């Protein structure tokens with residue numbers, strides 16, 4: 139296999155464990171803790187320093203450490219066990235896909251996304267959308283789906299978050315060293331490198347294609363930071379969501395049009411094209427252009443493309459949908475529409491959306507128009523999306539608008555605490571992951587003895603408390619501040635987690651609305667409550683940054699200090715710690731703006747009940763015994779009224795239901811049985827139905843398989 143030259147800089151690896159490199163270059167290790175252990179055991183400190191990145195780890199590890207483990211029989215037997223698991227996975231002939239679709243040919247599903255959240259060491263994601271794409275590739279790999287994923291390799295990724303003395307968010311971009319990324323240059327069938335060309339106004343821009351192996355699924359990432367591009371164009375893919383509109387449209391042209399060209403050069407000819415959100419929607423133009431170039435008239439070409447395309451929308455806020463002014467689109471596409479055999483007006487109509495300030499070219503409109511399969515990401519969001527896009531389907535009532543929904547899920551293996559996995563193995567049998575989405579097997583969770591379960595939960599909370607103290611200490615050291623004069627968190631206190639992007643609709647500060655009431659709730663003698671906050675605001679979102687600052691200030695106030703903390707730098711690693719270590723997961727979006735939300739699913743999978751507004755996925759899961767609802771399922775006259783109603787409901791449930799369950803109903807050994815039953819019910823109801831396995835099986839059945847079948851009957 140072709141590797142980056144820098145690999146020559148690897149510490150020489152003893153022959154016996156040379157295959158650690160194979161492991162490092164396949165992100166399979168990301169969701170196999172036993173594989174991570176192989177690296178960690180060599181040098182724990184270095185494993186932390188390299189932020190759990192095996193590629194940089196292998197570059198920096200000391201030769202002597204490698205020699206030591208290679209001579210250690212215990213290590214070697216672990217090594218062989220992991221490698222044979224890895225090989226069995228990669229070579230498996232039988233997979234979920236072959237079992238369910240035994241007649242599947244070599245059709246390919248191309249999955250496009252602007253961000254992929256796969257591991258903390260690869261910061262090419264910003265939030266839920268990216269995490270979803272990352273989970274999509276991992277689960278597609280587990281299920282053996284013939285999927286290829288396409289996106290961007292942003293050399294500076296998404297920003298790193300620091301708070302200054304006043305709690306104001308600072309964004310730092312670090313150029314990451316490609317030598318530390320498990321990427322290899324992608325190759326054409328005859329071994330050449332893959333560079334694609336795309337026209338932008340007055341110039342051609344080049345993107346080099348890299349390949350990252352995610353289990354069985356290849357992820358192709360384009361990078362424009364390469365030689366013949368102008369310095370400005372080299373910056374184009376530098377940052378995720380970093381630039382202005384001009385840069386954004388350029389990025390999306392590279393993603394959609396360049397992405398199709400990249401696949402062609404790779405010799406990959408997908409039958410199905412899945413656009414995960416509007417950023418990649420230009421791909422439909424390129425697919426149409428290809429057919430027009432072969433002599434197919436535009437209308438027919440467009441129809442054929444439409445039959446093979448799937449569009450998933452994620453944005454219930456109209457302003458959140460990407461749209462560009464017509465004059466900008468004209469500057470970028472005036473040479474392109476003749477190649478489609480259409481004129482300016484016909485072209486602009488493809489994405490036309492009329493807004494108060496004039497018409498724009500909306501990526502969601504383009505994607506919806508060119509797809510036969512369209513969906514929102516929860517039942518409620520499907521309904522919201524049908525309302526938002528009703529105008530696109532004249533003559534149809536809202537309920538007839540052809541946008542369905544598939545509710546999001548999470549890739550269980552990526553988010554489950556290893557300590558709980560061990561419990562699951564014991565009670566459901568070692569092959570439970572083969573039946574991940576089968577609700578029956580999950581009922582065995584009830585058999586876990588409560589004292590054992592409680593022991594695990596306490597361990598996880600203690601570890602989280604240590605993690606938080608450590609992070610806060612580091613921040614204070616960084617900004618030259620003395621350690622906090624109060625104790626930060628208690629190990630046995632009821633711990634609430636709130637972590638997500640700080641978009642204002644998520645109402646991070648809602649719980650502080652009646653501050654005196656909150657203080658008294660947090661400080662009941664013998665019944666303490668503490669809250670851990672984390673999350674990034676978009677660098678251009680000042681209201682979001684003000685929310686962070688507000689919470690930071692509150693966390694220093696008497697009555698809240700020590701009980702409320704804000705952690706910098708929310709990312710995948712921190713999400714993993716939080717969703718398994720807290721006691722409840724708080725979610726307070728302004729209904730109905732949360733399309734799905736997935737962090738509550740991660741928490742529930744770990745036996746951490748969701749405490750949430752009935753928005754996104756939660757109305758589908760909530761059964762009165764697996765968590766708590768905040769507020770009512772209705773529309774409000776004003777936002778103030780909605781906030782006030784929701785927060786009263788929040789305090790009431792916390793005080794009347796949650797606190798007594800957690801603290802008062804304990805047995806002589808301190809085990810809160812009723813509480814743990816709720817935690818178990820959360821696992822039993824959420825783990826199967828909101829798994830990525832269930833989700834991808836739905837996509838397969840409802841979208842991919844029909845589109846594949848359709849392509850066969852059309853003959854390509």
Ligand SMILES: *Cc1c(COP(=O)(O)O)cnc(C)c1O
Nearest residue numbers: 265266638709710713735736737
């Ligand atoms: C899961 C996750 C998200 C998405 O969570 P929501 O509930 O959709 O807000 C965002 N960021 C990170 C790092 C995550 O792990």
